[in-house]
Amino acid sequence: MAEVTLKDVRKDYAGNQVIHGVSCAIADGEFAVIVGPSGCGKSTLLRMVAGLEEISGGEITIGDRVVNDLEPKDRDVAMVFQNYALYPHMSVYDNMAYGLRIRGMTKAEIDVRVQKAAATLELGPFLDRQPRQLSGGQRQRVAMGRAIVREPKAFLFDEPLSNLDAKLRVQMRVEIKKLQRALDVTSIYVTHDQVEAMTMADRLIVMNKGVAEHIGTPIDVYAEPATLFVAGFIGSPAMNFLETRVGSDGALELDGARLTPKTRLDPGRAVTVGIRPEHLAPGGGLDIQVELVELLGADTLVYGRLSDGNSLVIRLPGTQVPKSGDRMPVHANAGAWHLFDTETGKRLGTA
Amino acid sequence: MQKVGFKGRFFPYVLIAPQILITLVFFYWPASQAVWQSFLIQDAFGTRVEFVWFENYETLFSDPLYFNALVVTVVFSTTVAALSLGFALLLAVMADRQIRGARAYKTFLIWPYAVAPAVAGVLWLFMFQPSLGIVAQQLKRMGVDWNYLLDGRQAMTLVILASAWKQISYNFLFFLAGLQSIPRSVIEAAAIDGAGPGRRFWTIVFPLLSPTAFFLLVVNIVYVFFDTFGIIDAVTLGGPAKATETLVYKVYSDGRLGGDLGGSAAQSVILMAIVITLTAVQFKYVERKVHY
Ligand SMILES: Nc1ncnc2c1ncn2[C@@H]1O[C@H](COP(=O)(O)OP(=O)(O)OP(=O)(O)O)[C@@H](O)[C@H]1O
Ligand SMILES: [Mg+2]
Numbered sequence: 001m002a003e004v005t006l007k008d009v010r011k012d013y014a015g016n017q018v019i020h021g022v023s024c025a026i027a028d029g030e031f032a033v034i035v036g037p038s039g040c041g042k043s044t045l046l047r048m049v050a051g052l053e054e055i056s057g058g059e060i061t062i063g064d065r066v067v068n069d070l071e072p073k074d075r076d077v078a079m080v081f082q083n084y085a086l087y088p089h090m091s092v093y094d095n096m097a098y099g100l101r102i103r104g105m106t107k108a109e110i111d112v113r114v115q116k117a118a119a120t121l122e123l124g125p126f127l128d129r130q131p132r133q134l135s136g137g138q139r140q141r142v143a144m145g146r147a148i149v150r151e152p153k154a155f156l157f158d159e160p161l162s163n164l165d166a167k168l169r170v171q172m173r174v175e176i177k178k179l180q181r182a183l184d185v186t187s188i189y190v191t192h193d194q195v196e197a198m199t200m201a202d203r204l205i206v207m208n209k210g211v212a213e214h215i216g217t218p219i220d221v222y223a224e225p226a227t228l229f230v231a232g233f234i235g236s237p238a239m240n241f242l243e244t245r246v247g248s249d250g251a252l253e254l255d256g257a258r259l260t261p262k263t264r265l266d267p268g269r270a271v272t273v274g275i276r277p278e279h280l281a282p283g284g285g286l287d288i289q290v291e292l293v294e295l296l297g298a299d300t301l302v303y304g305r306l307s308d309g310n311s312l313v314i315r316l317p318g319t320q321v322p323k324s325g326d327r328m329p330v331h332a333n334a335g336a337w338h339l340f341d342t343e344t345g346k347r348l349g350t351a
Numbered sequence: 352m353q354k355v356g357f358k359g360r361f362f363p364y365v366l367i368a369p370q371i372l373i374t375l376v377f378f379y380w381p382a383s384q385a386v387w388q389s390f391l392i393q394d395a396f397g398t399r400v401e402f403v404w405f406e407n408y409e410t411l412f413s414d415p416l417y418f419n420a421l422v423v424t425v426v427f428s429t430t431v432a433a434l435s436l437g438f439a440l441l442l443a444v445m446a447d448r449q450i451r452g453a454r455a456y457k458t459f460l461i462w463p464y465a466v467a468p469a470v471a472g473v474l475w476l477f478m479f480q481p482s483l484g485i486v487a488q489q490l491k492r493m494g495v496d497w498n499y500l501l502d503g504r505q506a507m508t509l510v511i512l513a514s515a516w517k518q519i520s521y522n523f524l525f526f527l528a529g530l531q532s533i534p535r536s537v538i539e540a541a542a543i544d545g546a547g548p549g550r551r552f553w554t555i556v557f558p559l560l561s562p563t564a565f566f567l568l569v570v571n572i573v574y575v576f577f578d579t580f581g582i583i584d585a586v587t588l589g590g591p592a593k594a595t596e597t598l599v600y601k602v603y604s605d606g607r608l609g610g611d612l613g614g615s616a617a618q619s620v621i622l623m624a625i626v627i628t629l630t631a632v633q634f635k636y637v638e639r640k641v642h643y
Contacts, residue, residue, distance in 0.1 A: 050539075050543055051542075051543070052539050052542070052543075071542070071547075072539075072542040072543045073542060073543070073544075073545040073546065073547060075543075077543065078543065078544075079539075079540065079543045081536045081539075081540060082536075083534065083536055085534060085536035085537045085539065085540040086537070086540075087537060087540070087541070087555060088537070088559065089558045089559055098541070098544050098546075098554075099544035099545050102544060102545040102546055102550065103545060146540075146544070150544070
């Protein structure tokens with residue numbers, strides 16, 4: 001168990017920089033989730049922690065050791081890969097025992113650990129099988145088992161659930177989280193699935209194009225997204241954005257609504273106003289034309305258009321079902337509106 | 352997979368007919384000829400032919416020269432196979448690591464394979480020719496008494512090197528393909544599990560490569576059995592004192608040069624049996640041992 005810290009970590013591939021200085025401290029026993037769109041550098045960052053990619057700049061420490069120049073084998077971390085990366089020619093038992101044998105443990109010790117992990121992960125009946133004789137979910141468990149028998153300082157996960165079907169994914173998500181709680185091992189988990197990220201993380205690291213745009217608890221990221229990108233990425237359906245300018249009196253004029261920013265903004269500044277679909281409710285200032293209604297059972301998504309042409313998504317409780325073509329007034333409470341600088345994407349507070 | 356049917360029963364046979372015809376004309380027919388020949392003895396002038404059952408085989412097995420050829424073949428083939436497989440694997444591992452610039456490297460390495468055996472032989476002959484060859488002169492300068500035309504051991508070394516050199520590129524390509532089919536993440540997982548480069552190679556890479564290695568072993572042995580004929584013929588003619596006379600070369604020298612068609616045919620039949628056995632073993636093994 002150990003703290004993992006990144007200090008201004010950078011990576012470039014032959015002059016092409018893909019990680020632009022990420023800093024964060026992951027506390028002992030914390031479950032940090034790196035989330036972001038494809039190609040934003042999540043895997044690269046994780047692999048630098050593992051020692052599979054060289055660190056071009058900055059510093060990574062695990063526990064109290066700077067690991068920049070350590071081989072993967074000396075970092076004492078375990079990793080679960082997206083394709084599981086099981087040793088195809090070894091039995092499940094040997095897959096789990098491999099790392100322990102290298103560490104020179106006695107047969108008896110190895111057996112105790114492997115049996116214990118197998119019991120935890122319900123792999124008992126499969127110990128003699130080869131990986132190719134297992135289902136995807138079972139392989140995933142073996143990969144987990146291989147990580148936990150090692151009792152490493154940190155677990156690293158690179159999209160470990162993305163090869164599973166939706167139902168299994170939810171189930172494994174819960175199990176991984178429970179297991180991590182029980183073992184209390186510092187973990188870094190990479191995913192592009194924001195639901196996975198929100199539900200599993202103690203701390204979220206939202207990345208975009210090689211920059212960690214927001215680091216915080218899931219609630220924090222949801223409630224006060226640091227940038228336009230984070231606001232649009234976290235939350236489903238995504239936040240609605242409306243572009244406007246600060247009026248001469250400091251207020252924001254929308255199509256039929258007037259917002260007063262909590263903090264003073266210079267008149268004329270270009271501002272993007274964000275509002276989450278679930279924070280909009282019927283009645284009030286904004287008048288929309290309903291274009292499409294999606295019934296999800298528990299709630300209903302209404303896709304509408306304002307008279308100025310901007311579209312809005314509204315999430316209503318399942319019982320309220322407007323028809324397409326209807327006109328519908330909507331409003332949101334003060335404080336629910338997020339304001340961002342249109343040019344820089346930086347958060348400017350609420351209204 | 353979905354099965355697709357043909358309309359008539361006749362049509363599929365038409366489609367495979369050329370294949371069957373070629374196999375019949377170029378394999379079964381000469382093979383049966385050889386088997387038939389091996390039961391015959393022909394006199395020196397080719398005027399009388401006698402059917403003698405297994406007499407040719409009996410003569411063969413009591414002939415110390417045949418035994419010599421067998422030993423030569425075993426030494427020759429195991430050394431060539433070991434050398435060419437070992438070097439090819441080493442090169443492939445190096446190429447696999449440094450895959451940038453690999454194309455130039457691969458082309459460079461594939462050249463030897465494109466060279467005909469006899470040409471390869473001549474090439475090596477030029478380099479090692481006792482009085483004129485570049486390498487031979489170097490060796491002499493270094494104090495080695497180099498004359499493979501007189502020294503059987505040197506002759507053997509030379510044909511082994513030439514044959515191994517020629518086979519390396521073929522093996523290299525297979526090994527490289529085999530290495531590249533091993534998922535990177537598996538090797539990375541081993542690295543994180545604590546294995547250094549050496550251990551990763553012997554416990555992960557090599558076992559996963561073993562079907563390829565075994566396949567190549569068989570292919571190489573078959574190669575050494577037959578295809579090295581050109582090299583031996585060009586470099587040593589089986590000499591000196593039959594030190595480099597392999598089974599295949601003996602078939603040729605007995606039949607073609609010595610005129611003993613029956614004995615030579617018997618030898619071919621034995622060779623054929625060996626190769627068929629090897630191939631059968633290989634198929635069985637590879638089928639059993641394939642991972643994924
Ligand atoms: N070996 C490499 N050489 C050059 N560029 C690379 C290399 N590996 C990754 N990159 C680049 O680095 C960027 C980040 O890649 P990375 O694999 O970390 O993305 P990711 O966030 O994990 O995406 P995904 O969700 O698709 O897995 C990408 O733009 C990619 O093209
Ligand atoms: Mg990735």
